[in-house]
Amino acid sequence: EAAVTQSPRNKVTVTGGNVTLSCRQTNSHNYMYWYRQDTGHGLRLIHYSYGAGNLQIGDVPDGYKATRTTQEDFFLLLELASPSQTSLYFCASSAEGLGNQDTQYFGPGTRLLVL
Amino acid sequence: SQWGEENLQALSIQEGEDVTMNCSYKTYTTVVHWYRQDSGRGPALIILIRSNEREKRSGRLRATLDTSSQSSSLSITAAQCEDTAVYFCATDAYQGGRALIFGTGTTVSVSP
Incomplete structure (x- = not known):
């Protein structure tokens, strides 16, 4: 089974703070994704990548940057965190791309609280 | 949003009962994924049904897909306490790059 790990699991920061969320997958998947999960909204796609150095914009990218440094590692960056970014963040990976009938x-998850 | 409202936000049943949850979608999709999310964990795929399938079974799970009404359902037969989770449907609705769009989820609580 695919293994996707995230760190930290919990993070508290202040408004205007700088936060980096990390994700690593060990199954040589091409695609990696960052989602946020909020009550009433389900999972919403922030950014995704189909390989090292690649970045694609998702549905709710404002206020977020991301970087894919290797095939295994995908980072989500909040350079000026705001309370509206308090959320539960999930990273995911898949062998094939979005909507390609492929399992993610x-x-x-990482629970982020912005005070 | 690509989604219509899922029919039920929360369902509470007792062990041994059957349960069905529904979701609808607004745009064409080639597949509907159903994920379950246990408390404190990430979602995990439990069943996937393609647009050329009307029904798909996996153990006690049964998914249906009606492309004419753009709706899908997930049924659990003889629910057990360990079926307690949030269940999401997701489609590959096109959004200028074929995104996987998740619904808001149905919380299923199964009591002994």
Whole structure:
């Protein structure tokens, strides 16, 4: 089974703070994704990547940057965190691309609180 | 949003009962994914039904897809306490790059 890990699992920061969320997958998947999950909204796609150095914009990218440094590692950056970014963040990976009838494997999530 | 409202936000049943949850979508899709999310964990795929399939079974799970009404359902037969989770449907609705769009989820609580 695909393994996706995330760190940290919990993070508290202040408004205007700088936060980096990390994700690593160990199954040589091409695609990696960052989602946020909020009550009433389900999972919403922030950014995704189909390989090292690649970045694609998702549905809710404002206020977020991302970087894919290797095939295994995908980072989500909040350079000026705001309370509206308080959320549960999930990383996922898949062998094929979005909507390609392919399974996405999710990490355990990072809970971020912006005060 | 690509989604219509899922019919039920929360369902509470007892062990042994059957349960069905529904979702609808607004645009063409080639597949509907159903994920379950346990408390404190990420979602995990439990069943996937393609647009050329009307029904798909996996153990006690049964998914249906009606492309004419753009709706899908997930049924659990003889629910058990360990079926307690949030269930999401997701489609590959095109959004200028074929995104996987998740619904808001149905919380299923199964009590002994």
